[in-house]
Amino acid sequence: MSEIILEMKGVRKEFPGLVANDNVNLQVKKGEIHVLLGENGAGKSTLMNILYGLYAADGGEVIFKGNVIHDNTPKKAIGMGVGMVHQHFMLIPALTVVENMILGMQEGPNPVINKKEAANKILELGKKFGLKVDPYAKVWQLSVGEQQRVEILKALFRGAELLILDEPTAVLTPQETQELFTLLRGLTKQGLTIIFITHKLNEVMEISDRITILQRGKVVGTVNTKDTNKQDLARMMVGRDVVLSVDKAPANPGAKVLEVKDLEVKNDKNLVAVNKLSFEIRAGEIFGIAGVDGNGQSELVEALTGLRVVESGEVIYNNENVTNKPPRYLIEKGMAHIPEDRHLRGLVLNMSVKENMVLEDFYREPFTVNHFMKFDKIDAYSKELIKEYDIRLSSDDIPVGNLSGGNQQKVVLARMLQRNPNLLIVMHPTRGLDVGAIEFIHKRIIRARDNGSAVLLISTELEEVLTLSDRIGVIYEGQLMGIVNQKDANTNELGLMMAGSHKAS
Amino acid sequence: MQILSLLIEADFWAATLRLTTPLLLAALGGVFSERAGINNMGLDGAMLMGAFFGYIGALFTQNAFLGFVCAAISGALIMLLLGFMSINVKVNQIVTALGTNMLALGVTSTAFRMIFGNDLAQLTSPGLVPVNFGSLSKIPFLGKVLFGQTPIVYLAIILVPISHYIMYNTHWGLKIRATGEHPKAVDTVGIDVYKVRYVSLIISGILCGLGGAAVTLTGINTFYDNITAGRGFIAVAAVVFGKWSPVGASLATLLFGAGEAFQLRLQGLGFDIPYAYFYMLPYIVTMISLIFFMGPSKGPAATGQPYIKSGSKAKRKKVSRAGLKPEVKS
Ligand SMILES: Nc1ncnc2c1ncn2[C@@H]1O[C@H](COP(=O)(O)OP(=O)(O)OP(=O)(O)O)[C@@H](O)[C@H]1O
Ligand SMILES: [Mg+2]
Numbered sequence: 026m027s028e029i030i031l032e033m034k035g036v037r038k039e040f041p042g043l044v045a046n047d048n049v050n051l052q053v054k055k056g057e058i059h060v061l062l063g064e065n066g067a068g069k070s071t072l073m074n075i076l077y078g079l080y081a082a083d084g085g086e087v088i089f090k091g092n093v094i095h096d097n098t099p100k101k102a103i104g105m106g107v108g109m110v111h112q113h114f115m116l117i118p119a120l121t122v123v124e125n126m127i128l129g130m131q132e133g134p135n136p137v138i139n140k141k142e143a144a145n146k147i148l149e150l151g152k153k154f155g156l157k158v159d160p161y162a163k164v165w166q167l168s169v170g171e172q173q174r175v176e177i178l179k180a181l182f183r184g185a186e187l188l189i190l191d192e193p194t195a196v197l198t199p200q201e202t203q204e205l206f207t208l209l210r211g212l213t214k215q216g217l218t219i220i221f222i223t224h225k226l227n228e229v230m231e232i233s234d235r236i237t238i239l240q241r242g243k244v245v246g247t248v249n250t251k252d253t254n255k256q257d258l259a260r261m262m263v264g265r266d267v268v269l270s271v272d273k274a275p276a277n278p279g280a281k282v283l284e285v286k287d288l289e290v291k292n293d294k295n296l297v298a299v300n301k302l303s304f305e306i307r308a309g310e311i312f313g314i315a316g317v318d319g320n321g322q323s324e325l326v327e328a329l330t331g332l333r334v335v336e337s338g339e340v341i342y343n344n345e346n347v348t349n350k351p352p353r354y355l356i357e358k359g360m361a362h363i364p365e366d367r368h369l370r371g372l373v374l375n376m377s378v379k380e381n382m383v384l385e386d387f388y389r390e391p392f393t394v395n396h397f398m399k400f401d402k403i404d405a406y407s408k409e410l411i412k413e414y415d416i417r418l419s420s421d422d423i424p425v426g427n428l429s430g431g432n433q434q435k436v437v438l439a440r441m442l443q444r445n446p447n448l449l450i451v452m453h454p455t456r457g458l459d460v461g462a463i464e465f466i467h468k469r470i471i472r473a474r475d476n477g478s479a480v481l482l483i484s485t486e487l488e489e490v491l492t493l494s495d496r497i498g499v500i501y502e503g504q505l506m507g508i509v510n511q512k513d514a515n516t517n518e519l520g521l522m523m524a525g526s527h528k529a530s
Numbered sequence: 531m532q533i534l535s536l537l538i539e540a541d542f543w544a545a546t547l548r549l550t551t552p553l554l555l556a557a558l559g560g561v562f563s564e565r566a567g568i569n570n571m572g573l574d575g576a577m578l579m580g581a582f583f584g585y586i587g588a589l590f591t592q593n594a595f596l597g598f599v600c601a602a603i604s605g606a607l608i609m610l611l612l613g614f615m616s617i618n619v620k621v622n623q624i625v626t627a628l629g630t631n632m633l634a635l636g637v638t639s640t641a642f643r644m645i646f647g648n649d650l651a652q653l654t655s656p657g658l659v660p661v662n663f664g665s666l667s668k669i670p671f672l673g674k675v676l677f678g679q680t681p682i683v684y685l686a687i688i689l690v691p692i693s694h695y696i697m698y699n700t701h702w703g704l705k706i707r708a709t710g711e712h713p714k715a716v717d718t719v720g721i722d723v724y725k726v727r728y729v730s731l732i733i734s735g736i737l738c739g740l741g742g743a744a745v746t747l748t749g750i751n752t753f754y755d756n757i758t759a760g761r762g763f764i765a766v767a768a769v770v771f772g773k774w775s776p777v778g779a780s781l782a783t784l785l786f787g788a789g790e791a792f793q794l795r796l797q798g799l800g801f802d803i804p805y806a807y808f809y810m811l812p813y814i815v816t817m818i819s820l821i822f823f824m825g826p827s828k829g830p831a832a833t834g835q836p837y838i839k840s841g842s843k844a845k846r847k848k849v850s851r852a853g854l855k856p857e858v859k860s
Contacts, residue, residue, distance in 0.1 A: 079718065079839075100720030115715035117708050119831065127701070128708050129719035136700040179719075 030055040036085035042419030045071040047242040063239030064459040065431025066417035078102040108180025112191040118165035170201040226255040263461040276495040279308035282479035288338035290328040298324035300503035311480040313494025321503035361446035371437040374426030382407040414439040540674035550787025552741040556765035557779040559737030566730035567710035569834035571627035574762025575634030579604040580742025582638035585753040589655035605739020613731040620836035657751035693776035710830030713837040789815035
């Protein structure tokens with residue numbers, strides 16, 4: 026157990042204008058689950074990308090199983106037994122599971138690939154580790170949890186002895202997370218070593234053996250999980266005390282801002298996704314919708330924000346029927362939307378941070394006057410937001426896609442919250458954020474409420490919905506199972522509703 | 531009626547196969563490069579190179595076969611140039627292709643004049659002659675259509691199932707398809723994205739070069755300016771129309787080949803219409819088929835995007851935003 030399988034010594038990595046890893050030392054023991062903890066942009070993904078050979082380090086050494094690795098490449102890393110599940114999955118949606126598995130494998134003199142053999146091996150591995158997947162399914166047809174299983178299998182298929190998981194639970198439901206943990210424990214029993222990155226302190230305490238904490242590219246320390254607690258970890262990581270609970274005054278609901286009547290919306294497969302759904306939200310309150318992912322949340326939000334056609338029913342916003350109005354119309358009326366997928370809807374990854382900050386308003390004063398864009402205004406505005414929301418970056422001229430995952434999320438949040446919306450629709454607002462940032466964002470959402478915004482919060486994190494919302498609805502198969510007030514809510518009842526039973530009245 | 535009766539003539543179908551061949555070869559080439567993520571609008575230039583150097587090669591060696599070899603090499607070379615510009619230098623792929631197409635036009639026309647001056651009565655080179663299948667060619671209808679063609683026609687036809695097999699049953703094909711969809715994922719499993727793209731482009735160039743020579747060396751055995759007349763663009767349309775699959779693209783070229791054969795026959799019927807209208811026919815078939823039969827089409831997800839390895843030491847400085855919008859995945 027105490028044999029050291031991986032050692033990283035004095036690793037340094039610079040990006041233009043920023044040191045992402047500064048003299049990082051990391052020791053991982055064989056068979057342990059080692060958590061890397063750190064704020065958004067602390068350099069966790071960077072360090073792992075160096076280990077996996079995707080980034081070339083500017084200094085330092087990587088020693089794996091006693092061998093110093095020179096000129097690391099993914100091919101070398103894989104060959105030595107390092108496997109990685111990336112923060113943003115590296116699967117090819119248009120290909121099948123088998124094809125994804127054997128990509129880069131089966132490179133012998135015979136160019137013909139043997140899918141059958143590979144499929145059998147996948148099933149066999151799946152049986153051994155309790156991971157079920159259909160080898161012939163196309164990856165795009167799989168749920169996020171299934172895709173992750175494919176990623177893990179992909180690493181095991183390549184004979185990984187050290188498995189890196191970069192924020193694997195950010196996109197999982199609580200059940201899926203538990204399944205993953207069972208799997209990971211099973212893997213360590215079989216002799217695998219795991220490096221695990223997460224921001225969720227509960228998970229850290231539950232799954233890890235040891236924890237290394239990074240702060241702004243430097244290692245703060247390595248601790249044994251049994252010798253620490255959540256508060257200490259949060260302090261080590263953020264450098265100050267973090268309030269892990271939210272306090273908020275009782276809501277003071279005003280006029281009705283949004284009313285949804287018998288809404289019916291179809292999904293991409295043309296099946297009913299939102300089924301005769303009705304609710305209303307008043308100014309100054311937060312209405313939360315809890316539910317397992319894929320029960321119509323995405324379609325509901327898209328319908329409300331003008332991104333998806335409403336089949337029947339009505340959306341009434343500020344006493345105006347806005348059913349099927351285009352997004353810009355709604356935005357100009359004061360609606361703001363924090364989408365679930367920051368890559369798909371929230372950001373233009375190739376455009377600079379600065380440009381992304383004004384995506385809604387670039388064509389209006391003060392950013393555009395008489396058809397000319399005022400770059401000094403945009404620049405100043407962007408700088409202000411970066412400061413206020415503590416977005417960590419080297420320059421706001423770099424493409425937003427180069428920011429760390431959490432900092433990308435902050436760009437979306439900053440842009441939306443700064444608009445002082447009268448209706449704020451937020452989906453998974455803290456996905457991928459560190460505890461300090463979560464605290465901050467929660468405060469800002471509550472502040473928006475106190476300033477009179479109506480807030481619709483949709484999250485798969487039951488805890489987040491419970492703490493922030495004033496009223497909570499549970500969605501199941503496109504229908505609301507019931508609405509409860511926050512003070513009457515209990516996890517048990519909500520859990521049952523999430524599984525499809527109606528509210529007991 | 532007279533027009534429709536054309537469609538059951540063996541001559542018409544034989545001509546269709548013959549005229550489809552250049553398009554088919556180029557379209558297969560297009561499938562390879564598009565699947566690897568290169569938005570290949572440069573097919574036409576490579577065809578033109580093949581048409582010219584095929585002719586020149588055949589003329590100087592007095593050997594049609596060696597002409598085809600020259601054609602393949604010249605096609606591959608211009609695609610290498612396109613590759614360097616779009617893969618390494620990361621210039622917009624459409625602009626690069628525009629450049630290589632014009633370059634091909636310029637090079638071939640200029641070289642042609644340098645060699646032959648303004649003497650329009652130029653020499654004819656050796657060309658391919660139909661394969662002799664003996665009594666097989668006596669079979670009614672089929673004999674004429676299938677057993678009286680030049681070798682390049684058969685090669686093109688054989689290449690369809692071969693390309694299909696390579697694309698879907700070998701690790702080469704898997705790599706190509708994966709690279710066009712998600713180069714970063716391909717990189718993370720240890721495959722060299724640049725290499726895959728270059729190899730695909732070379733294959734593409736060879737096929738286009740052969741396609742170009744199939745225009746010049748299968749009967750007319752000579753060359754004139756821009757002899758391919760935009761066939762490479764029809765091939766691009768065929769790739770899209772055939773949904774980026776070798777078989778689909780090939781079937782699409784058959785449609786366009788038939789259009790061309792049809793217009794040739796119409797000219798022969800002596801209607802009182804300027805012949806230019808007949809010339810338009812294959813292009814109009816292309817337009818109409820794209821408009822009416824092509825739903826929203828989705829090609830390989832990463833087509834047209836240069837791949838930039840983030841965080842690597844050597845390339846880091848080049849990731850500037852000067853005018854280009856490269857793909858960046860965090
Ligand atoms: N390709 C890149 N170009 C420029 N800067 C980069 C690049 N990749 C990362 N960075 C910067 O390096 C720093 C560390 O990023 P990294 O992705 O390692 O953070 P992280 O610890 O994984 O954060 P998160 O928890 O938000 O995912 C960030 O400030 C980020 O903006
Ligand atoms: Mg990260």
